[in-house]
Amino acid sequence: xxxxxxxxxxxxxxxxxxxxxxxxxxxxxxxxxxxxxxxxxxxxxxxxxxxxxxxxxxxxxxxxxxxxxxxxxxxxxxxxxxxxxxxxxxxxxxxxxxxxxxxxxxxxxxxxxxxxxxxxxxxxxxxxxxxxxxxxxxxxxxxxxxxxxxxxxxxxxxxxxxxxxxxxxxxxxxxxxxxxxxxxxxxxxxxxxxxxxxxxxxxxxxxxxxxxxxxxxxxxxxxxxxxxxxxxxxxxxxxxxxxxxxxxxxxxxxxxxxxxxxxxxxxxxxxxxxxxxxxxxxxxxxxxxxxxxxxxxxxxxxxxxxxxxxxxxxxxxxxxxxxxxxxxxxxxxxxxxxxxxxxxxxxxxxxxxxxxxxxxxxxxxxxx
Numbered sequence: 001x002x003x004x005x006x007x008x009x010x011x012x013x014x015x016x017x018x019x020x021x022x023x024x025x026x027x028x029x030x031x032x033x034x035x036x037x038x039x040x041x042x043x044x045x046x047x048x049x050x051x052x053x054x055x056x057x058x059x060x061x062x063x064x065x066x067x068x069x070x071x072x073x074x075x076x077x078x079x080x081x082x083x084x085x086x087x088x089x090x091x092x093x094x095x096x097x098x099x100x101x102x103x104x105x106x107x108x109x110x111x112x113x114x115x116x117x118x119x120x121x122x123x124x125x126x127x128x129x130x131x132x133x134x135x136x137x138x139x140x141x142x143x144x145x146x147x148x149x150x151x152x153x154x155x156x157x158x159x160x161x162x163x164x165x166x167x168x169x170x171x172x173x174x175x176x177x178x179x180x181x182x183x184x185x186x187x188x189x190x191x192x193x194x195x196x197x198x199x200x201x202x203x204x205x206x207x208x209x210x211x212x213x214x215x216x217x218x219x220x221x222x223x224x225x226x227x228x229x230x231x232x233x234x235x236x237x238x239x240x241x242x243x244x245x246x247x248x249x250x251x252x253x254x255x256x257x258x259x260x261x262x263x264x265x266x267x268x269x270x271x272x273x274x275x276x277x278x279x280x281x282x283x284x285x286x287x288x289x290x291x292x293x294x295x296x297x298x299x300x301x302x303x304x305x306x307x308x309x310x311x312x313x314x315x316x317x318x319x320x321x322x323x324x325x326x327x328x329x330x331x332x333x334x335x336x337x338x339x340x341x342x343x344x345x346x347x348x349x350x351x352x353x354x355x356x357x358x359x360x361x362x363x364x365x366x367x368x
Contacts, residue, residue, distance in 0.1 A: 013120065016146060033049050046362075052103075062106070069107065073114070084107065168326060168328070172293070178297045182298070187229075188229030192252070199287075236248055237287060241280065242283065242284055311330075
């Protein structure tokens with residue numbers, strides 16, 4: 001679930017505007033997906049994407065899918081209505097009947113049972129669009145182009161560049177000195193806390209300055225990568241970005257002094273998206289940029305650790321589809337990397353961080 005930008009020139013009754021907006025909200029062009037725009041009064045609050053159910057799904061499986069979708073839609077307080085857009089995975093414009101008509105009717109009934117109205121509903125393929133609410137809705141109309149749409153242009157000018165498909169963590173250009181930095185980083189650092197302090201120093205800089213510093217000082221990159229040999233450092237990075245150095249070192253000391261299996265509720269609550277504390281989004285964006293850049297050097301467990309950190313950040317933002325893509329790439333490369341397995345289970349259960357449903361604490365894409 002992606003919390004909506006603060007402002008956008010978006011009409012909630014215009015399919016061209018909505019089709020222009022959705023890829024920017026999600027970060028990629030959806031396919032084989034149901035996208036729900038969640039509305040409080042007349043205000044768009046969030047965008048939710050889920051995979052479409054298999055056409056051959058049994059009735060009980062479809063009911064399970066519908067319950068999951070309506071439960072997710074109902075997690076954001078104050079939602080009164082929904083706009084749905086189904087993106088079917090193949091061209092079906094020549095069919096005599098509109099696709100997914102039964103799914104549309106059943107979705108409307110499930111939402112109504114939760115006191116949520118289905119304000120408008122469309123289905124689109126590569127060339128056609130069906131408006132379920134219009135007279136003669138069984139007949140397809142040409143899908144409108146969004147290239148010159150005002151919503152699309154305003155978001156592009158603001159720096160949004162949605163991908164054709166979710167990024168899987170591949171394709172980062174290797175650093176010119178990647179071999180030297182990686183070879184020096186193979187052994188873990190002498191002190192776990194020193195690695196955390198190095199990360200903390202970098203997260204205090206604006207993104208551009210942090211990346212310049214990272215590339216100009218190979219010792220910094222070496223220390224950051226060495227620190228990832230320690231699971232405790234890896235697991236503390238989201239907390240470090242979300243809070244500050246002092247709070248993180250306090251938790252670090254508790255972790256190193258606790259008895260085997262003893263819980264640390266403040267850390268676990270934060271990592272699971274529970275409790276009162278929510279991320280410092282500015283620092284978390286810096287962690288995203290630094291971790292992504294280090295993929296140009298990292299290999300093996302270092303790479304898997306960075307991809308899991310990036311996946312957690314996407315989940316924390318409410319962008320579960322992007323998070324899942326990163327985790328699945330980790331598991332393709334290393335099927336038993338435990339953190340990726342655990343995070344994937346978290347996402348598969350449909351759990352969202354509490355702050356993602358809180359208008360004051362949720363991450364908001366900045367297309368303004």
